Amino acid sequence: MKRLSPGHRWVIGLGAFALVCLVVGIIGLVVGVTNRYGCLSDGDVWPQERCLGNDSGIFWGSALGIIGLLHLGLTGLAGALVWTSTPAIAPGPAERPTPGAGATHRVFSYGTLRQPLVQESLFGGHVPTTPDTLPGWRLDWVAITDPEVVRTSGSDLHPILRRGAPDDVVEGVALTLGYEWQLRAVDDYEVADYQRIRVELTSGLSAWVYVAADEA
Numbered sequence: 001m002k003r004l005s006p007g008h009r010w011v012i013g014l015g016a017f018a019l020v021c022l023v024v025g026i027i028g029l030v031v032g033v034t035n036r037y038g039c040l041s042d043g044d045v046w047p048q049e050r051c052l053g054n055d056s057g058i059f060w061g062s063a064l065g066i067i068g069l070l071h072l073g074l075t076g077l078a079g080a081l082v083w084t085s086t087p088a089i090a091p092g093p094a095e096r097p098t099p100g101a102g103a104t105h106r107v108f109s110y111g112t113l114r115q116p117l118v119q120e121s122l123f124g125g126h127v128p129t130t131p132d133t134l135p136g137w138r139l140d141w142v143a144i145t146d147p148e149v150v151r152t153s154g155s156d157l158h159p160i161l162r163r164g165a166p167d168d169v170v171e172g173v174a175l176t177l178g179y180e181w182q183l184r185a186v187d188d189y190e191v192a193d194y195q196r197i198r199v200e201l202t203s204g205l206s207a208w209v210y211v212a213a214d215e216a
Contacts, residue, residue, distance in 0.1 A: 105183045106207035108134055108199065110161065110172035112153040113186065121152045122185045129173040133202040134209065138164030142193050142212075149191060160193060161211040174207055183208070 109129075112118050119126050142160045150156045161170060177183055187196065195216035199209050 105177040105180075106205060107175045107177060107183070107186060108132065108172055108201060108207040108209040109175050110134070110139065110170050110209075111159040112155070113175060113189075114173055115153065118153055118189075122189055123177075123182050127178075127182070128176040130176070130203075132172065132174045132205065132207075134161075134170045134172065134199060135202055136164060136166055136168060137161045137170050137211070138168045139170055140212065144191060144193075146191050149189060152189070161209065162215050163211075169202070174201060174203075174205060186210075 107113065113122075114129065116126060138161070139159050140162045141157055144150055144153075144156045144158050177186075190196070190210045193213055194210040195213040196208050196210050197216050199207060201207055
């Protein structure tokens with residue numbers, strides 16, 4: 001389950017405050033009206049006749065109720081903008097054990113996985129990266145239709161790898177992932193156009209890379 005970003009939590013906090021204002025305003029208004037007219041008998045004319053008392057409950061209740069309604073409306077508008085423009089954050093590695101020997105995964109990224117916002121969305125923070133290159137492959141482009149991937153990356157056009165000539169080289173970075181769930185998160189992020197395969201980078205390191213599914 002994904003965690004809410006700071007923007008999401010801020011909107012929820014504002015909405016809760018607006019609801020408190022609205023509820024307190026309604027209670028104050030009810031108490032004020034009760035104090036003003038609660039003593040009238042069946043033969044008295046309402047609202048021309050009234051009880052003796054303080055009308056501050058009606059005033060402050062109405063004011064808080066109006067403020068709460070306006071606040072809810074503005075929060076709803078802001079929330080719609082934040083919710084559609086701010087990605088949620090994947091579960092973070094809080095209190096996880098130190099990776100054991102052989103547990104580290106390397107993923108060669110030549111596209112959106114290098115973006116800080118994408119890493120925060122998938123991993124809950126930045127991961128170690130090392131510049132590297134991949135020989136024998138070339139870059140192509142693919143149109144992305146998955147709205148969640150487009151929202152996370154900020155683009156509906158992503159690079160994709162296809163086999164090239166021996167002298168072709170693709171520049172990128174090697175991401176170091178210390179946990180299996182991080183690799184699963186990348187698998188979920190990459191759409192069906194991509195297939196994960198094992199390759200050897202120019203540095204000699206072995207890494208996973210996502211290439212065109214029809215090239216795997």
